Amino acid sequence: xxxxxxDRSDLAFAREFLADPIGYHSPGLQRVLNLMRxxxxxxxxxIPFKYVLVVEDRHGRWRLGRLPLRRGAPVELVExxxxxxxxxxxxxxxxxxxxxxxxxxxxxxxSQP
Amino acid sequence: xLPLVAYTDKLSVAPGEALSVMVSSFGARQYRADLRRxxxxxxxxxxxxxxxxxxxxxxxxxxxxxxxGFYPGSCVIIPGQGMLGDLRAFTLALAMRPSLIDGRESSLxxxxxxxxxxxxxxxxxxxxxxxxxxxISAAVALETWHIVSFSASAEGGLTLAVTCERDxxxxxxAPSLAxxxxxxxxxxxxxxxxxxxxxxxxxxxxxxxxxxxxPALFATDLSHEAVRxxxxxxxxxxxxxxxxxxxxxxxRMTTQVICDISPFHLDGRIHNAPARAMTGWQWKxxxxxxxxxxxxxxxxxxxxxxxxxxxxxxDFTLTLPEDLPSGVYALxxxxxxxxxxxxxxxxxxxxxxxxxxxxxxxxxxxxxSYLAYANHRLGMxxxxxxxxxxRVVEMDRHHMFLQTHPGIGLSVYEVHDDGSGxxxxxxxxxxxxxxxxxxxxxxxxxxxxxxxxxDTHVLGWLDxxxxxxxxxxxxxxxxxxxxxLSRYNVVITGTxxxxxxxxxxxxxxxxxxxxxxxxxLGGNGFYWVVSFNEDMPGIxxxxxxxxxxxxxxxxxxxxxxxxxxxxxxxxxxxxxxPNHLCGVGMTSQGFDISEPYMLTPDAAExxxxxxFEGLDCGAKIGDFGLAGGGAAGLxxxxxxxxxxxPAHALVLASSVRHTDIYLxxxxxxxxxxxxxSGTQAEIIRADLTFFETEGGGAVFSTGSIAWAGSxxxxxxxxxxxAITTNVLRRFDDPRRFEMxxxxxx
Ligand SMILES: [Fe+2]
Numbered sequence: 001x002x003x004x005x006x007d008r009s010d011l012a013f014a015r016e017f018l019a020d021p022i023g024y025h026s027p028g029l030q031r032v033l034n035l036m037r038x039x040x041x042x043x044x045x046x047i048p049f050k051y052v053l054v055v056e057d058r059h060g061r062w063r064l065g066r067l068p069l070r071r072g073a074p075v076e077l078v079e080x081x082x083x084x085x086x087x088x089x090x091x092x093x094x095x096x097x098x099x100x101x102x103x104x105x106x107x108x109x110x111s112q113p
Numbered sequence: 114x115l116p117l118v119a120y121t122d123k124l125s126v127a128p129g130e131a132l133s134v135m136v137s138s139f140g141a142r143q144y145r146a147d148l149r150r151x152x153x154x155x156x157x158x159x160x161x162x163x164x165x166x167x168x169x170x171x172x173x174x175x176x177x178x179x180x181x182g183f184y185p186g187s188c189v190i191i192p193g194q195g196m197l198g199d200l201r202a203f204t205l206a207l208a209m210r211p212s213l214i215d216g217r218e219s220s221l222x223x224x225x226x227x228x229x230x231x232x233x234x235x236x237x238x239x240x241x242x243x244x245x246x247x248x249i250s251a252a253v254a255l256e257t258w259h260i261v262s263f264s265a266s267a268e269g270g271l272t273l274a275v276t277c278e279r280d281x282x283x284x285x286x287a288p289s290l291a292x293x294x295x296x297x298x299x300x301x302x303x304x305x306x307x308x309x310x311x312x313x314x315x316x317x318x319x320x321x322x323x324x325x326x327x328p329a330l331f332a333t334d335l336s337h338e339a340v341r342x343x344x345x346x347x348x349x350x351x352x353x354x355x356x357x358x359x360x361x362x363x364x365r366m367t368t369q370v371i372c373d374i375s376p377f378h379l380d381g382r383i384h385n386a387p388a389r390a391m392t393g394w395q396w397k398x399x400x401x402x403x404x405x406x407x408x409x410x411x412x413x414x415x416x417x418x419x420x421x422x423x424x425x426x427x428d429f430t431l432t433l434p435e436d437l438p439s440g441v442y443a444l445x446x447x448x449x450x451x452x453x454x455x456x457x458x459x460x461x462x463x464x465x466x467x468x469x470x471x472x473x474x475x476x477x478x479x480x481x482s483y484l485a486y487a488n489h490r491l492g493m494x495x496x497x498x499x500x501x502x503x504r505v506v507e508m509d510r511h512h513m514f515l516q517t518h519p520g521i522g523l524s525v526y527e528v529h530d531d532g533s534g535x536x537x538x539x540x541x542x543x544x545x546x547x548x549x550x551x552x553x554x555x556x557x558x559x560x561x562x563x564x565x566x567x568d569t570h571v572l573g574w575l576d577x578x579x580x581x582x583x584x585x586x587x588x589x590x591x592x593x594x595x596x597x598l599s600r601y602n603v604v605i606t607g608t609x610x611x612x613x614x615x616x617x618x619x620x621x622x623x624x625x626x627x628x629x630x631x632x633x634l635g636g637n638g639f640y641w642v643v644s645f646n647e648d649m650p651g652i653x654x655x656x657x658x659x660x661x662x663x664x665x666x667x668x669x670x671x672x673x674x675x676x677x678x679x680x681x682x683x684x685x686x687x688x689x690x691p692n693h694l695c696g697v698g699m700t701s702q703g704f705d706i707s708e709p710y711m712l713t714p715d716a717a718e719x720x721x722x723x724x725f726e727g728l729d730c731g732a733k734i735g736d737f738g739l740a741g742g743g744a745a746g747l748x749x750x751x752x753x754x755x756x757x758x759p760a761h762a763l764v765l766a767s768s769v770r771h772t773d774i775y776l777x778x779x780x781x782x783x784x785x786x787x788x789x790s791g792t793q794a795e796i797i798r799a800d801l802t803f804f805e806t807e808g809g810g811a812v813f814s815t816g817s818i819a820w821a822g823s824x825x826x827x828x829x830x831x832x833x834x835a836i837t838t839n840v841l842r843r844f845d846d847p848r849r850f851e852m853x854x855x856x857x858x
Contacts, residue, residue, distance in 0.1 A: 022504055022558050023706050024772050024792070037499040050496065052506045054513065058156050058552055065508065071494055071530070072519045075508065086504070086558075093505050 002035040006101050011109060014098060021090035036097040047100055049076070051093045053083065062089060115514045116141035116448040117178050117456055118521075118543040120423065124480050125461045125586040128435045134444055134458060135425035137543075138178035139514070141448030146172040146429070151441045151459065153573030153825070154549025157560040160739050161573055161828050163550065168442070172431060178448060181426070183520030183542075186320035187419035188309035189360070189371050191381030193302060196357065197224060200300040203357075204264040204331040205230055205240075206340040207307075208278070208394040210412070211253050213322035213531035219417075220319040221261065222328050223310035224302035230263050230273070231310075231319065240273040240291075243298055247273040247291035254279075258326075258394050260341050264334035269295045274337035278394065288337045305330065305381070307360070307371075308415040317384060320417035322531040326393040327411055329359035345395070347374060347408070363411040366390045366403070366675055368648040386421035386537050386652055388414040390675035392668070401670050404678045409670075416529040420522030421652055423542040439464045439583040441478065441572060443549065457548040459565060464583045464600070473602040473845055474582040476571065479564075480540070481587040481612040481643050484653045486564050487544040488515055489524035492554035495664065502554060503705025503774050507561060509552040511545035521545070525655045526664050534665030536675075539652040555704040557741030560822060567740065568607035570821035571634055575605075577829040578838050587617060591645060594620035598629060603844045608635040608821045609748065612643045612655065615679065618689050625694065628809040630844035634837065636799065636818040637699045637748035639684055639691035644676040656681030660780035662702065683780060685756065692757035696802040697750035697816040703775035703791060707746020707819040709736035710766035710801055720853055721763055721803055723843045724813075730832045734766060737831065740822025744833050745799035746771070750816035752800040761853050762804035768817075771797055803840075809849030813840045 013029035025033065049066035054077060056063055064081035068074070083089035098106040119136040126132045136144065152164035205222055207230075214236035221238075223229040228242040236252035240263040253259055258278040265271050274288035307328050312318025327344050333355040335343075343350045350359055351374045358379040364372035366389045371381040383389070390403045393411035403410035431444075443457040461478045464470045491498045492506035493516060499506050508516075515521065522542050523535045546553065546564065553563030560567075575582055582605070589597055591614050598604060598620055610633070613621075618639060625631050640661065644654045657663040658672035658681045667681065674681050684691060691698040712732050716725065735744025745768035752758040771791030776782075781796070782789055791797050799817040806812065823833040 027773070030773055033503075034500055037496070039496040050499070050506070052492075052508050055507055055509045055552060058509065058550065059158055062507070067493060067506070067508070067516070069496075071490070072516065075513060075516055090505060 001039055004031055004035045006032055006035060006098065008109065014094070014106060014110065017094055018091055021087055021094070036094070036101070051096060053089055060084060064093070114510055114517065115139060115456060115545070116454050117144055117446060118514070118545065119446055119456055119458050120541065120543045121444065121458050121460050123460065124540055125463050125589050126433055127463050127466050128433050128437055129465070131430050131432050132460065133427045133430040135423070136178060136428040136446060137181035137425055139180070141178035143175045144178050144446045144448045145175050147445050148172065149443050149445050151443050151549050151569060151572065152576045154566045154569035155560050155562055155739065155825065156550050157739055160560060161825050164573065164576070165443070165549070168437065170431070170434065173429065176428060183423060183518060184316055185385065185420045185520045185522060186309060186317060186417045187383065187385035187387035187415045188317050188320060189307035189381050189413070190317070190384055191305040191307070191358070191360070191371065191379055193304050194379060196377050196379055197300050197302050200332060201297060202265055202267040202332065202334045203228065204262055204333065204335045204340060206260070206262040206331070206344060207328035208258055208260050208326040208344060209323060210258045211255055211321070211323040212533060214252070214255065215530065218319060219321040220306065220310040221308065221321055221325065223306045224300065225304065225306065225311040227300045227302035228263065228265070229310055230261055232321070238273065238275050240271070242271060243269070243295040245271060245293050245295045247271060247293055249273060249275050249289045249291050251289055260337070260344065262335070262337045262340040265297065266334040267297070269297045270334070271295055276337065276341065305358070308387070321415050322417050322529065324391060324412040324414045327359060327361065330357045331355045332357045351375060361411060362389065362413045363393070363407040366407065366410065367646065367677065383413070385419045386539070386649060387416065387419050388536050388675065390671070390673065392670045396670060398670065402673050404673065414533060416531065416533070418519065418523060418529045419537070420542055421537070421539050421649065433462055437462060439470060439472070441584055459547050459549070461584045461586045463585050463589055469600050470583055472581045472583045474580060474605065474841070475598070475601040475603070476575065476582050476584050476605050477590065477607070477610065478584050478586045479607045479610040481614065481617070481653060482607070482610055483544065483547050483564055484538045484540055485525050485612045485641070485643070485655060486546065487524050487538050487540070488521055488546060489526045490515055491526050494527055498554055501702070501704050501774060503703065503772065504558060506554060507552055511548070511551055514545060528665050534657065534667055536654050536656055536667065537652050541651045555747065557704055557747050557819060557822070558706055559741055560739040564609055567609070567818070567821060570739070570825040571605065571607060574821070574824045574829050574834055574837065580841065587613070590617045590620055595623045598624040601629070602847055603630045603632060603841060605632045606635055606638065608818045610635055610638045611640045613639055613684065614643055614645060618684060618694065622694050625806050625810045625812055626808050628806070628849065630810055631695060631812045632840060632844060633695040633812065633814040634820055636750050636816055637702065638750070639694055640699050642679055642681050642684055642687055644674045644679055646676040658682035659686060662778055685780065690757045691750070692753060695812055695814040696758050696762045696804050697752050697800050697814045698756050699778055700749055700751040700781070701771065701775040701777060701791065701797040702748040703772055704747055705741065705772055705774050707738060707741030707743030708768040708771055709733045709743050710745050710799065711769050712766045713764055715763040716765040718763055720805070721765055724765065724803065724836055724839050726839055728832055728835055734836070735823045735833045737826045738819055738823030739825055740819035744820050744823035745817045747818035749797070749799035750814070751796060751798055752802050759804050762802050764800045764802050766801040768799045805850035805852050807852060811844060811850040813844070
């Protein structure tokens with residue numbers, strides 16, 4: 001469980017991620033990712049699933065899925081979300097997690113001064 | 114998902130020998146089988162392309178696909194042998210330590226159809242006999258020993274009693290009681306089950322998660338206090354005239370046999386390999402090695418998730434042709450004509466047992482490491498895996514199947530449903546990730562393949578350079594040791610040969626000591642101690658004690674393997690650090706991207722000239738690849754004289770940075786401070802290492818799992834493949850390697 005909370009002061013790290021999702025990251029971005037990708041936040045606001053990429057066609061096509069925390073529970077596919085590029089998938093899932101964790105739309109937050 | 118899954122009765126078979134195939138339908142109506150030699154399993158369009166070769170062998174036509182299902186859960190089964198039918202008055206008693214209350218009813222001990230003690234869905238102990246059920250209203254405490262007794266008098270007085278044996282409790286703690294009076298009737302049970310009962314379908318059911326110690330059956334009604342005294346003293350217990358059976362789990366712990374210490378010898382057997390040699394009711398830290406005080410290790414830890422032999426009926430048996438060359442093969446099972454849905458039962462066709470093939474190069478097919486990772490669920494069960502991957506978890510079709518069917522059995526990377534570590538992994542079940550084409554979690558950005566499928570990059574390279582080779586497996590090496598290795602000049606490992614038994618390590622060390630040549634084309638190699646069990650073929654034990662990057666610990670006092678008594682954990686802590694054998698040892702891991710190596714001054718040493726012969730590489734090598742885009746990555750090893758790297762070893766090249774996902778292994782992270790990460794700490798690197806041995810042998814180690822993913826880059830046309838080929842050609846030349854005079858170790 002993470003103690004860290006994402007807020008507007010992390011927008012610079014969101015920009016950094018969207019520019020280059022895979023590979024070297026600043027410590028600030030790594031901290032944001034650790035929260036998004038790890039075991040979640042404690043208490044209220046806990047997200048009972050993890051976003052995963054369900055392979056439809058290896059190296060070509062992925063569906064967005066929600067993997068529940070409980071072993072053996074079925075993966076739920078998110079209707080209408082298909083990726084054909086892993087980098088695009090990373091960006092989209094980052095934005096979804098930003099929304100889940102802050103309540104804010106990332107695109108809107110980034111366009112505000 | 115997967116319309117059918119299957120397994121074979123062996124992972125290693127010799128020409129002329131039989132191989133049986135067990136198939137279960139998960140939707141398929143029928144299937145056809147053919148035999149294929151696997152050359153290269155990675156389907157990444159940036160890679161060299163999937164390649165297998167059909168073998169002309171008639172395996173019959175279409176077969177019906179039959180649904181067979183999974184039946185996990187461990188217990189003890191004791192045939193009654195006619196010694197239960199006369200029971201009128203009786204007492205059932207045991208010590209138990211529950212580890213999971215999950216809304217299921219579980220059985221502690223059962224004489225099916227006659228009497229039973231269990232824990233109900235709410236966590237309360239209950240007992241049943243003569244159509245009457247007694248319940249203790251207070252729920253049991255998890256991870257705490259309890260003594261439970263259930264007695265019936267000849268007059269029909271039933272008493273269920275439970276004491277909670279907290280360490281601080283005085284000797285005369287009052288039991289919780291439930292009583293009733295019934296009309297007794299004769300016992301029709303002809304067996305005893307411990308940690309389960311019989312289900313409606315006749316299979317064991319109602320599995321208990323937790324420890325049970327010294328269950329006993331008396332042919333009289335005893336008070337709870339008398340039971341507690343007797344259970345605490347096995348010597349007195351065995352002389353008790355009313356004793357019908359008392360099972361001492363500390364006897365014959367390395368086998369499947371369960372011993373009754375009563376004169377009736379109602380012995381039984383374990384089912385689905387629960388954990389033996391576990392600390393019992395009387396263990397308070399007096400001794401940490403079960404071999405010295407087996408009496409303290411009288412518990413078995415049962416899990417509803419244990420699996421040994423899936424036990425499916427055989428679909429068909431084939432005999433491998435005498436003239437089929439050694440290699441990695443798969444029985445391809447195509448359901449309902451859909452090739453895309455084919456299941457591949459991969460196995461090694463080893464060389465004949467009684468004659469050499471003439472091949473002087475062997476690929477060591479790492480079945481121990483495949484077993485360790487068999488059906489692993491890291492990206493699914495462990496949230497932190499995604500942090501280590503540095504990218505979103507990909508779930509391939511077999512992962513979706515695993516999610517729906519956890520009963521297929523876990524890997525030693527998982528915990529059981531009760532949170533305790535999985536010590537055992539068996540090959541007598543389908544191993545979904547031992548297939549070509551499948552993607553994984555940890556293979557890095559790019560191909561994202563792991564273990565077997567990643568190892569096909571090595572097989573593909575051998576094919577591309579036209580190198581003849583035999584395939585031998587870890588199990589063959591364990592059984593035949595240096596007798597088998599001495600057929601070869603060169604042994605080539607896979608990308609991730611992490612798990613080894615002592616006979617395997619000793620054979621490989623004996624091989625290089627005596628002039629053999631070892632090409633270790635991987636990372637995190639020779640890391641964990643594992644054991645096989647002579648009484649249970651096909652299952653492997655791993656207890657991850659003290660250090661190492663590990664998903665769980667075995668629990669206090671439980672660091673010694675039950676199968677062999679060996680101290681579990683890292684080979685580095687058992688006098689056989691990987692650095693002795695291959696010059697490098699595990700230093701860090703990260704599953705996002707990989708890096709090139711930079712040549713060092715050692716690369717210019719004349720001793721290493723053959724490695725770079727004909728190559729026009731700059732200072733940087735391997736700045737490309739299918740496993741994270743570089744040759745150094747995923748799991749990386751460093752040379753370290755303090756851990757036994759020979760003093761004369763040459764470190765030819767090293768990676769010089771990694772992302773901050775790469776952190777220090779716990780065994781080296783004695784004092785955690787924030788600078789132990791890939792962008793900061795020099796110790797986090799892969800060292801490309803070469804050294805000669807006194808016996809005229811030599812060792813070449815990449816210290817990186819990602820190496821083979823670079824070999825396969827650009828159709829095997831690149832300097833990483835060329836370096837590897839140079840090494841193989843010289844290593845396969847029987848001319849002795851001489852120890853350097855100036856840098857003798
Ligand atoms: Fe590993």
